[in-house]
Amino acid sequence: MDSGSPDVFDPADRLTCLRAGDAAGPVMPPVVQASLFRFDSLEALFAAQAREHEVSVYSRGTNPTVRELEQVIARLERAEAAKCFGSGMGAIAATLFALLEAGDHVLFCGDIYGPTIELAERLAGFGVGHSRCFATDIDSIEQAITPTTRLIYCESPGSMRFELLPLHEIAAFARARGIFAVIDNTVATPLLQKPLELGFDLSLHSCTKYIGGHSDTLGGTVAGSNELVERIFRRGYMLLGAAMAPHDAWLHLRGLMTLPQRLAQQQADAMEIAQHLASHPKVRRVFHPALADGVQAKLFARQMRGHSGLFSVEFDLPDHASTIAVANRLQLFGKAISWGGVESLVTSPWRRDPGDAEELRMPRTMLRFSIGLEGRDALIADLGQAMA
Ligand SMILES: Cc1ncc(COP(=O)(O)O)c(C=O)c1O
Structure with a gap:
């Protein structure tokens, strides 16, 4: 594969990054620098709160500038929905917090970003266990599953040795057993690997890296089905509070254009x-x-x-x-x-x-x-x- 060829990317992704074909108006969305949003009546406010994952009520939940970025990321990841966070660790923490309960076990596969493992060690204090599998073959990964494994968390490529895991097989295996398959897709970027198309439930990124692309802002995201992203929104995003700031979302949208x-x-x-x-x-x-x-x-x-x-x-x-x-x-x-x-x-x-x-x-x-x-x-x- 000529990895330098510009045609290596899906042409649709180039248009998505540019938001080509958007409606008439400013080429960049306004930075909606507001923490809260007014409604005509309390009934309208309460109705909006029921759909707070998609309607702007309070910016620790949904903000129009951040939402614009979420929609672009969801399209790039071939996901129904995405949520953006103040950092990659914010996205990872909210995802684990929202999907796991005391008694669950997480299997980490591949070279995992150090603070993600430190977070898992903290979760042990709340009854969530974990173990690691460094082997990259599906047989070893299957053998590392325990009866309480609720989530398989992968990094492929890993961010030091760049080893790859058999993502298709892992996703199929997890699905057959009702285990969540989650991947940190940061190294590949949403352009070079589409984990949801390979069967993964959720794809996470530190937007701080290639998506922002200019070492001037922090950000994170998780993309997946409407149901899972809403669950992470309600149990992780809103409660842990690692919200993305509107100006950071604007910087990430600008980064994505190139x-x-x-x-x-x-x-x-x-x-x-x-x-x-x-x-x-x-x-x-x-x-x-x-x-x-x-x-x-x-x-x-x-x-x-x-x-x-x-x-x-x-x-x-x-x-x-x-x-x-x-x-x-x-x-x-x-x-x-x-x-x-x-x-x-x-x-x-x-x-x-x-x-x-x-x-x-x-x-x-x-x-x-x-x-x-x-x-x-x-x-x-x-x-x-x-x-x-
Ligand atoms: C692979 C990977 N995932 C997640 C993160 C965490 O992202 P952030 O620093 O935006 O919290 C990093 C940061 O270096 C990383 O390298």
Whole structure:
């Protein structure tokens, strides 16, 4: 697959990102900076409250600017509905809070974003158990299910090793047993993977990454059926209060307008840089789903339209300290967490040398790169001088 081809995206998604064909009026929606909305009578107010997930009553529930973004995300995710949150963690917390009860178990599959696991550890105090399955084959995942498993939570690709899970099989297995199938789809973006079409119940994103795309705002979203999104709205969104602010929704709508172009450039440059590094003598391994072989390559072809601008590298260096030194010598890569903006970033999965025992899945000489828009030649030259 030529992951750099602009045709990699569904043409309908390009129009959705631009909101092409919208009714006459301003090209950008107004930022409705209001916390509450007036009604003609108390009867009208009470009627609106019964439909608060779609009618603006109070902006901790529904706000017109945020709703505009929710409708765009729902279309991109092929979902009936979406809800937007103040951050990705807000969306994850509300989803788990709304769907789980004491006595339930969650199975986490793949490399899961650290704070999501920390949240699950907190939920243990409220009677919700969890376990993890790192294997990527469906047999191991099936064996990891317990009689009380209520929800399977996946990350595919994961955000460090970029391994893929068999999403179709997981969704079918979960559906047959009445288990919720939920995925954090942030790495793939709504353009490159459509989990609901693969049978997942809910697809979550940190909009802070590629959707906002400019490292200037936080946001999160969850997309799925009307029934599930309304349930999350009533039991998670309204009660936990991680509402998205109207101006943030406006920034995300603006970010989405150029998502296909940014992503096309970033994925093409990332692919070229990853391929260049794969043949470098100081590189042991590159983690990039389009460069994987065997089952992983088949999954990539089957469930993704391409990969984004992220990859990791295991260097052939003696230790953690010399790997950190390579990162520090980079001039065009910001040393920062997060990713998905227009600036290139580098980080390490390890804050300190993990030691042999801990270094199981994440090599100590590993760095993760998020490719921005500086151009592949300049970034390759920068990597060359840092690795010299
Ligand atoms: C894969 C993934 N999911 C969720 C999140 C959480 O998103 P936020 O920082 O917007 O709360 C992050 C943040 O880095 C992430 O990398």
